[in-house]
Amino acid sequence: MQTTFTLAQLADPQVAESEKILRACVHCGFCTATCPTYVLLGDERDSPRGRIYLIKEMLEHDAPASPEVVTHVDRCLSCLSCMTTCPSGVHYMHLVDHARTVIEETHQRPLSERLLRDLLAWILPHNTRLRLAMGLGILGKPFAALAAVVGLRRIAALIELAPWRLPRRSVAESPRVFAAEGPRRGRVALMTGCVTPVVGPSILDAAVRVLCRHGIDVVVPEGQGCCGGLVHHMGRAEEAHAAAWRNIAAWSAIVPPVDAILVTASGCGTTLKDYGFMLRNDPAHAPAAARISALAMDICEYLAREDLLPELAPNGKVVAYHAACSLQHGQRITREPKALLSRLGFTVREVPEGHLCCGSAGTYNILQPDIAKRLRARKVGNIEKIEPDVIAAGNVGCIRQIATGTAIPIVHTIELIDWATGGRVPPALQGALLQGALLQGAFIPVSA
Ligand code: SF4
Ligand code: SF4
Numbered sequence: 001m002q003t004t005f006t007l008a009q010l011a012d013p014q015v016a017e018s019e020k021i022l023r024a025c026v027h028c029g030f031c032t033a034t035c036p037t038y039v040l041l042g043d044e045r046d047s048p049r050g051r052i053y054l055i056k057e058m059l060e061h062d063a064p065a066s067p068e069v070v071t072h073v074d075r076c077l078s079c080l081s082c083m084t085t086c087p088s089g090v091h092y093m094h095l096v097d098h099a100r101t102v103i104e105e106t107h108q109r110p111l112s113e114r115l116l117r118d119l120l121a122w123i124l125p126h127n128t129r130l131r132l133a134m135g136l137g138i139l140g141k142p143f144a145a146l147a148a149v150v151g152l153r154r155i156a157a158l159i160e161l162a163p164w165r166l167p168r169r170s171v172a173e174s175p176r177v178f179a180a181e182g183p184r185r186g187r188v189a190l191m192t193g194c195v196t197p198v199v200g201p202s203i204l205d206a207a208v209r210v211l212c213r214h215g216i217d218v219v220v221p222e223g224q225g226c227c228g229g230l231v232h233h234m235g236r237a238e239e240a241h242a243a244a245w246r247n248i249a250a251w252s253a254i255v256p257p258v259d260a261i262l263v264t265a266s267g268c269g270t271t272l273k274d275y276g277f278m279l280r281n282d283p284a285h286a287p288a289a290a291r292i293s294a295l296a297m298d299i300c301e302y303l304a305r306e307d308l309l310p311e312l313a314p315n316g317k318v319v320a321y322h323a324a325c326s327l328q329h330g331q332r333i334t335r336e337p338k339a340l341l342s343r344l345g346f347t348v349r350e351v352p353e354g355h356l357c358c359g360s361a362g363t364y365n366i367l368q369p370d371i372a373k374r375l376r377a378r379k380v381g382n383i384e385k386i387e388p389d390v391i392a393a394g395n396v397g398c399i400r401q402i403a404t405g406t407a408i409p410i411v412h413t414i415e416l417i418d419w420a421t422g423g424r425v426p427p428a429l430q431g432a433l434l435q436g437a438l439l440q441g442a443f444i445p446v447s448a
C-alpha cells in the first residue's frame with residue numbers, strides 16, 4: 001500500500017513503525033473472510049482491510065480521530081484472526097494498538113463512555129477492587145434483565161459476566177514458592193494476573209499442582225500484577241507501560257532466576273510476549289522487557305516443550321477445545337493444548353469455525369455487548385453441534401464469556417490436565433459428575 005507520510009511524521013518512531021505495517025498490506029482482502037466483525041456486519045469498514053485504510057487516513061493527515069474511525073476501530077476485537085490469514089505478514093496488532101492510542105489522545109468520547117472506560121480501567125487491573133465489583137455484580141444479578149430493558153446494556157453485560165458466587169481464593173494469590181515434588185526438573189514463575197485470581201482461582205491452583213507434581217518449583221513473586229493488556233487495548237499506553245515496568249521489576253528480581261514465566265490467561269501471555277516491542281523505545285526498560293518477553297510462555301506451551309506429562313489410555317470423555325484468539329492467533333499456539341489433552345486420554349473435538357472469536361476480547365463484551373452476544377451465540381452453537389461432555393479453553397475471559405451462554409461445563413485446559421494426572425476435579429465439573437455425565441472412564445496409564 002502506498003503511503004504519503006512526510007519526513008517529519010516519520011521522525012516519530014510509532015508512525016515509522018505503522019508506516020512499515022501499512023506498506024506491507026497489498027489490499028488482497030483475504031483477511032476479510034476470517035474477520036468476525038466483517039462476517040457479522042458485512043461492512044468493509046468493519047473488516048481488517050477497511051480499518052487499515054481508516055487508520056492510514058487518520059495517521060497521514062495527523063487528524064484527530066473522526067467518529068467514523070472511532071466506531072470501526074472500537075468494533076475491532078483485536079482477535080488477530082486477520083494476522084493468521086494475511087499472506088503478506090501485516091502486523092495488524094501493532095497498527096491497531098497505535099490507532100487506539102491516537103484515538104484516546106485526540107478524540108473526546110461522550111461523558112457516559114468516558115466514565116465507563118475510566119471505571120473499567122480503575123477496577124479490572126486490581127484484584128481487590130475487582131473482587132468488590134464482583135460482589136456487587138452478584139447482588140445485582142436479579143436486576144440484569146431490568147438493566148438491559150431500560151437501555152443499560154453495558155451494565156447488564158457486566159452483571160451477567162459476574163459468577164453466581166465468589167470462588168474461594170487461590171493458593172497462588174500471595175507471593176510464595178511452591179516446592180517441586182520429587183526430583184527437581186525446573187523452576188518457573190507463575191504470572192497470576194488480575195482477573196484470574198478473582199474469577200478463576202481454581203485455574204491457578206491446578207497450574208501449581210500440575211507443575212509441582214511434575215518436578216517444577218513454582219515462584220509467585222512479590223510485586224507482579226496485571227499485565228497491562230486490558231488498558232493497552234483501551235489505548236491507555238501510559239497505564240499499560242506502568243504495569244509492564246512493575247512486572248518486569250518483579251520478575252527480574254527473582255533469585256535464582258527462573259527458566260520461564262508461565263501464563264494461564266492467553267490474553268496476558270500475548271501481552272507479555274509483546275513487552276519487548278511495547279518498550280522498544282524506552283532505553284531504561286527495553287533490554288529487560290525483551291528478556292521477559294523471551295521468558296514468557298503459555299502453560300501448555302511449557303508442558304509440551306518439557307514433555308512432562310504421562311501417556312494415558314482413552315477415557316471416553318469428549319472435550320470441545322475452544323482455541324482462544326490470543327492463543328491461536330496472538331501466540332500461534334494451536335497444536336499443544338489439544339496434543340496434551342489427547343495424550344491424557346481425552347477425545348478432543350475441533351469446534352467448527354474455530355478461528356472466530358467468542359466475543360470476550362478483554363473488555364469488548366462490556367463495551368460492545370451486542371456484537372459480543374452475537375459472537376457468543378455463534379460460538380456456543382458451533383460447540384453444541386459437536387456434543388462434548390466438557391469445553392476446554394486457555395483463557396479465563398473466554399471461559400466466562402462462553403459459560404454465560406451454555407449449560408455445557410467449561411474449564412481451563414490446565415484443570416483437565418490436573419484432574420487426569422492425579423489432581424482435583426475442576427469445580428465446574430463437580431455438578432456434571434454428580435449427575436453421572438462424566439463418571440465413566442478412569443485415568444489409566446497406557447503401560448498399566
Ligand atoms: S483483529 Fe479481529 S476483529 Fe479486528 S480486524 Fe482483525 S480479524 Fe477483524
Ligand atoms: S490479507 Fe493482509 S495484505 Fe491482504 S488486505 Fe488483509 S491485511 Fe492487507
